[in-house]
Amino acid sequence: MSNKKKQKNHYEQEKAVRRKQRQIVVISTALVIILLVAIIGIVLKTQQSSQPNENQNNQSSQETPSINYKEQPIMGSTDAPVKLVEFGDYRCPYCKEFDEKIVPKIKKDFIDNGKVSFTFINYTILGKGSQLAANAAEMIYHQYPDSFWDFHKALYAAQGDEKKEWVTKDLLTSIAKKTVPSLDEKNYKQTLDDLSYQNNVIQDYNLAKSMKVKVVPSLFIDGKLVNNPLDYHIVKEAINNALKQGNE
Missing domain, CATH: 3.40.30.10 (Glutaredoxin)
Incomplete structure (x- = not known):
C-alpha cells in the first residue's frame, strides 16, 4: 500500500473517531441538561406543595368561624x-x-x-x-x-x-x-x-x-x-x- 493511501486511511479513521467523540459529548451534554431540568422541576414542585400560596393564606385568614x-x-x-x-x-x-x-x-x-x-x-x-x-x-x-x-x-x-x-x-x-x-x-x-x-x-x-x-x-x-x-x-x-x- 502506498504512503498516500496509508495517510488517507489514517485520516479517515481519525475523522471517524473525532465524529464519534463529538456525538458522545453532545449526547452526554443533552443528558446532563435533561437531568438538571428534571431535578429543578422536582425541587420547585416540592417547594410549592410544602408552602401554601398567598391566595390560600388570604382565603383561610378571611374565613369566619361558624356561629351556632x-x-x-x-x-x-x-x-x-x-x-x-x-x-x-x-x-x-x-x-x-x-x-x-x-x-x-x-x-x-x-x-x-x-x-x-x-x-x-x-x-x-x-x-x-x-x-x-x-x-x-x-x-x-x-x-x-x-x-x-x-x-x-x-x-x-x-x-x-x-x-x-x-x-x-x-x-x-x-x-x-x-x-x-x-x-x-x-x-x-x-x-x-x-x-x-x-x-x-x-x-x-x-x-x-x-x-x-x-x-x-x-x-x-x-x-x-x-x-x-x-x-x-x-x-x-x-x-x-x-x-x-x-x-x-
Missing part, C-alpha cells in the same frame, strides 16, 4: 337576610351605651321590618362579675327565652361603676324577679351558685377568640367587623351595604 345561632339569643327574624352579631360584656360601659343608644335604632330601621337579625354573645373579659352576669343571662335565655331581652336590658340599666365589683347574686336575682314572670327563684339562685352555664360562657369566649375579637363591644355584620359600632351612621351604612350585596 340556635344556641344564641336572637332579636328579629331568624330568616333575616343580614345577620348582626355583638360580642359584649355586661360590665362594659361602652356595651351599655351600644345597647341603649344604637340597638334601638337598628331595631327600628332594620329588625322590625325583617331585614336584619341581631344576636348577642357574651365575651367576658372584665373579671368574675362578668362571668357571673353571663351565667345569669345564659340561664334566662335557655330556661326563659321569651324574657331574655327584658333581662338583658335591665341588667345593662343596673350597671355600676366599672372599677367596682357591682355584680352580685342578689342584684341578679332582683333583676330576674322583675323581668321573668314565671321565675323559679330557688332554681335560679342554685344556678348562680353552681355557675351551671359556665361551659356556655367559655364556648362564647373561645368563639370570640377564634374571631379575633379584641374589644367590647365588637359588632359583626355578616361576618365583617364594623370599625366603630358606637357611630350609628357607620353601622347603618354597613347594614345597607350588606343588604345591597345580598340583592345582587
Whole structure:
C-alpha cells in the first residue's frame, strides 16, 4: 500500500473517531441538561406543595368561624337576610351605651321590618362579675327565652361603676324577679351558685377568640367587623351595604 493511501486511511479513521467523540459529548451534554431540568422541576414542585400560596393564606385568614345561632339569643327574624352579631360584656360601659343608644335604632330601621337579625354573645373579659352576669343571662335565655331581652336590658340599666365589683347574686336575682314572670327563684339562685352555664360562657369566649375579637363591644355584620359600632351612621351604612350585596 502506498504512503498516500496509508495517510488517507489514517485520516479517515481519525475523522471517524473525532465524529464519534463529538456525538458522545453532545449526547452526554443533552443528558446532563435533561437531568438538571428534571431535578429543578422536582425541587420547585416540592417547594410549592410544602408552602401554601398567598391566595390560600388570604382565603383561610378571611374565613369566619361558624356561629351556632340556635344556641344564641336572637332579636328579629331568624330568616333575616343580614345577620348582626355583638360580642359584649355586661360590665362594659361602652356595651351599655351600644345597647341603649344604637340597638334601638337598628331595631327600628332594620329588625322590625325583617331585614336584619341581631344576636348577642357574651365575651367576658372584665373579671368574675362578668362571668357571673353571663351565667345569669345564659340561664334566662335557655330556661326563659321569651324574657331574655327584658333581662338583658335591665341588667345593662343596673350597671355600676366599672372599677367596682357591682355584680352580685342578689342584684341578679332582683333583676330576674322583675323581668321573668314565671321565675323559679330557688332554681335560679342554685344556678348562680353552681355557675351551671359556665361551659356556655367559655364556648362564647373561645368563639370570640377564634374571631379575633379584641374589644367590647365588637359588632359583626355578616361576618365583617364594623370599625366603630358606637357611630350609628357607620353601622347603618354597613347594614345597607350588606343588604345591597345580598340583592345582587
